[in-house]
Amino acid sequence: MPEGKGRKSPGAKVRPIRVLIAKPGLDGHDRGAKVVARALRDAGMEVIYAGLRQTPEDIVAAAMEEDVDIIGLSILSGAHNVLVPRVLELLKERRAIDVQVFAGGIIPDEDAARLRKLGVKAIFGPGASLETIIQTARDLAAKRVARV
Amino acid sequence: MAAGPVAQRILQGDRRALARLISDVEEGREEAREVLRELYPRTGKAPVVGISGPLGVGKSSLINQLIQQLRTAGKKVGVIAVDPSSPFSGGAVLGDRIRIERDPDDPGVFFRSMASRGHAGGLSQSTRDAVRLLEAFGMDVVLVETVGSGQVDVEIHDIATTRVVVVVPHLGDEVQTLKAGLFEIADVFVVNKCELPGADLAARDLKELATLAVPRDGWVPRVVLTSTVERKGIGELWSAVREHESAVHEGGGSSEVLRERAEREVRGLLQEKVEQLLQEELLEDPAWARLLDRLMDKEVDPYTAADRAFQELKRRL
């Protein structure tokens, strides 16, 4: 039961998985990110859609305020080698490493390996199926460590 | 009541603690109620401004500019943006943040998106509780965005001290349906996108209707024209809100708006308890299943069944 977390009071409601979808960098369109956002919604998740041209600072501030389980970054600009590590660094600084990060977009294999090492939990290429993304999101939310 | 550790963290401005406590409130956790009890004395002073209206009229864009205006004036701003959950999947896409341009490191702003999660009454309570947490956290003003006329998802009336309803020129049928109950639901009307043709006409229409409203706390609804693209009218909007706030708070304990709101909250909480009592005392008892069996066999009619169950409940109390 990946959706439920922790103790509940009588009459308490199950908390849906919360995901922040953001598109850092300067490139212009967010069609892919929107498709993923809708697919996660249809799988029962609450998706906070932060939109285009987000700085890593914007993204981490939003993730903290929204108390999300997962951040999904959509990247096409090739700037992933700077932007993604910065997001991870900021999460560490704010002691929010329990928030799981995945990335999607055009990311060469050697970069993907490096990002994984830095702490990105999953990386999806342009061909990844929505089912795979949904299942990964569920697994990651289940893994999010207990509240500190 | 002395503040426990979680309440302390809220009072000390711990953003993470606040974010998590709002999640706990949304989940209906008992521990969150305890913290709210402790923080309650620190709440009730900040203006709570509901911004509602049909899809796409510019609610979030207005909130964006209100945040900027209030920050410039040194006021801290909390925002809660409520959107409906999908009735099919229970999920939601919450996109109001897209319109917000702000310094992510500014501690004077806290923006939280909430999904309705399919509980009309429960949503009012969790939104109200989240508003209280933002105020206890130190926010001087709390803005609450909801879609619809203000009666669809959240009863904004239950939460806000000032209710702003946003429309746009040429809304056509939507304004017609809004008009029916319009004056029970708004203290300030905004005609946004006022750079578009037809805005003056819409404003005149609304002003005429406003003269027919029954004043509450001596207040007659105001009409303000705004354009977020031309950055017009935001100052006027905030002045109207402030004047309404003074009208409400002037009366102190005798304010009709505040008293009605307070009563609705306690009634809601009481109903929650009655529902729980019903569940524990009757619905979980084997006698309840037997009563249903007899109803199915037509040995008893539903009116009598309800009467008997009610007598039994009273006997147990």
Ligand SMILES: Nc1nc2c(ncn2[C@@H]2O[C@H](COP(=O)(O)OP(=O)(O)OP(=O)(O)O)[C@@H](O)[C@H]2O)c(=O)[nH]1
């Ligand atoms: N022409 C014009 N467009 C505006 C104005 N204010 C907002 N918009 C546009 O209206 C659209 C919707 O704006 P939002 O601020 O997202 O509206 P909203 O009411 O929050 O929308 P929902 O939350 O989806 O119901 C956007 O494309 C805005 O750019 C305005 O004053 N004039």
Ligand SMILES: [Mg+2]
């Ligand atoms: Mg909006």
